[in-house]
Amino acid sequence: MLEDRLLLWKFKCGNRDAFRLIYKKYAGDLLTLAANLLNDKADAEDVVQDVFISFVQSVEKFRLTGSLKGYLATCVANRSRDHIRRNKRRQTAAVNEPEQTTSDAKTPVQLVICSEELHKLSYAMTELPYEQREAIVLRLHGDLRFRQIARLQDVSVKTAQSRYRYGLDKLRSILNGEVRK
Amino acid sequence: MRPADNTENLIKKLRYKAGAEAHDRILDNVMQALDESEKQKVGATAPDIWRTIMKSPITKIAAAVVVIAGVLIVMHFVGLSTATVTFADVIKPILNAQTAELDIIIGEEGEGPVIHDMVMGSRIRRTLSNVEGVVAIIDLQEGRILQLTHEKKEAAYIDLKDWSSIPNYMERLRNVIDGLQAHPEFKVEELGEQEISGQKLIGFRAMHPKAEITIWADPETALPVRIESTGGQIFSMEVPPEYKQQETELDLHGATEGDFIEGLRIMAEVFGDGQFPDSVALEDYLKQAPAIVKKCEELGLSEQEQTELGLKLQNYLLFIRFFKGEGQWHYAGNGVKLGDADTAVFWYRPEGSETYRVIYADLRVEDVSPENLPE
Numbered sequence A: 001m002l003e004d005r006l007l008l009w010k011f012k013c014g015n016r017d018a019f020r021l022i023y024k025k026y027a028g029d030l031l032t033l034a035a036n037l038l039n040d041k042a043d044a045e046d047v048v049q050d051v052f053i054s055f056v057q058s059v060e061k062f063r064l065t066g067s068l069k070g071y072l073a074t075c076v077a078n079r080s081r082d083h084i085r086r087n088k089r090r091q092t093a094a095v096n097e098p099e100q101t102t103s104d105a106k107t108p109v110q111l112v113i114c115s116e117e118l119h120k121l122s123y124a125m126t127e128l129p130y131e132q133r134e135a136i137v138l139r140l141h142g143d144l145r146f147r148q149i150a151r152l153q154d155v156s157v158k159t160a161q162s163r164y165r166y167g168l169d170k171l172r173s174i175l176n177g178e179v180r181k
Numbered sequence B: 001m002r003p004a005d006n007t008e009n010l011i012k013k014l015r016y017k018a019g020a021e022a023h024d025r026i027l028d029n030v031m032q033a034l035d036e037s038e039k040q041k042v043g044a045t046a047p048d049i050w051r052t053i054m055k056s057p058i059t060k061i062a063a064a065v066v067v068i069a070g071v072l073i074v075m076h077f078v079g080l081s082t083a084t085v086t087f088a089d090v091i092k093p094i095l096n097a098q099t100a101e102l103d104i105i106i107g108e109e110g111e112g113p114v115i116h117d118m119v120m121g122s123r124i125r126r127t128l129s130n131v132e133g134v135v136a137i138i139d140l141q142e143g144r145i146l147q148l149t150h151e152k153k154e155a156a157y158i159d160l161k162d163w164s165s166i167p168n169y170m171e172r173l174r175n176v177i178d179g180l181q182a183h184p185e186f187k188v189e190e191l192g193e194q195e196i197s198g199q200k201l202i203g204f205r206a207m208h209p210k211a212e213i214t215i216w217a218d219p220e221t222a223l224p225v226r227i228e229s230t231g232g233q234i235f236s237m238e239v240p241p242e243y244k245q246q247e248t249e250l251d252l253h254g255a256t257e258g259d260f261i262e263g264l265r266i267m268a269e270v271f272g273d274g275q276f277p278d279s280v281a282l283e284d285y286l287k288q289a290p291a292i293v294k295k296c297e298e299l300g301l302s303e304q305e306q307t308e309l310g311l312k313l314q315n316y317l318l319f320i321r322f323f324k325g326e327g328q329w330h331y332a333g334n335g336v337k338l339g340d341a342d343t344a345v346f347w348y349r350p351e352g353s354e355t356y357r358v359i360y361a362d363l364r365v366e367d368v369s370p371e372n373l374p375e
Helices: A002-012 A016-038 A041-057 A068-086 A088-092 A108-127 A130-140 A146-153 A157-175 B004-012 B020-044 B049-054 B061-077 B169-181 B257-269 B282-299 B303-322
Strands: B091-096 B099-105 B114-120 B123-128 B131-139 B144-149 B154-161 B187-196 B199-208 B211-217 B244-251 B325-331 B344-350 B356-360 B365-368
Touching (some): A016 A068, A041 A068, A068 A130, A130 A157
Parallel strands (some): B091 B211
């Protein structure tokens, strides 16, 4: 938190390396967030790029009141929504292949299972209503609290929690073959 | 059935990794957008802030502390200051009719930093106990400061804009002493004869609740004696050989409300871990100066960044001292967190205004009528 404040301050003073550090620190997570929301790598890169451009152009007036990651994640979520509204077709677009992390996979067999599971999961995510997917992705990839998600979705905290819980239940059902497309 | 946390863990593994090329491309595009944005700003605002800063090396953080002390504490003596600098124990031996040495102790004796002044005519040679290696020689007649940073062999002239000339600061000091003597609690203690530097002298200690003066005089003539040799060289406004010389100007009345707000933001964001400072008084800032300098070192700030910071904090302090208000302001930021939109941290009444300017902890400003001021 303090480090972010200092990086931000240095960047406001004109230090571009400070911005590069901010980018390096959060770009990966933001791309994951956007890709999970949009189901499209190229769109995710566009959205993240737009978020960072907007950030650097308005940094002089920007005042950090919470976490920088939370702020950027919220910007990515908002832009993703706008993007989806403009491109309705994205809702049903084909899912790109995820590059899964496999640090927990200890044997080749587990690796294959894990990869299959991730593939299924990635597909299952597209089956969720957008609000549920957004709640899950913001919570697990954006590290946002339910209070923040609720504010972003303009609903009560309970509703945001419910969307998260229902989304997870549905994913489990899909993965267990209980729900067919 | 998979446990809930397993599903969550699996979702966390759904990571999309962009390649180095994608990151380079995004970063390049962002930087390009930044370039264009800055070009537009430079076109819209003159003068170029960076050029100004580069011409203002004296505003580096340590240096700024001494400059501000140099300018603002002088004001205390000439009756213009509203600051509450405490003289716990002040005026030391008057060396002769033209020179004096005095310590100005900020806060409690033994705890606060000490400003050591050597005065000759209209010139002061000033050092601060908590800012080593920086000396300011202040010419009150010309409104000019020569600042020497010994370690780096740097010298900077600072011209004080709108300065009212003070031809003889010693006279001002004597007026201060006269004022002390007129006080009902003023006492004089005889110290008897002592041999100092081979000369027999008679000493007197003049005491006042806020000051103490010790004068050593020739017992034959009763004239004050020059105890130490204080040749004019240490008050010289000439840059010593081998020192890199720079020049700048300090506009005492140029600081704006915006500068002050920016200073508040820096004090909270960079030095207060999100919390406003306990006080905005100069003496409290001086007490914090070593911690601020240390923090800058810890952060690894470049010279340029320190310069920018120094410039901003300098204007922050100048605003409080010289703002064109009714001479009254109130600070209530102690313990308040940056961003708290409901809490006012500072208010003042600008000259000729019927309303007050109130700065809130989210740094917005509102005009407020006197009856609606925060309690």
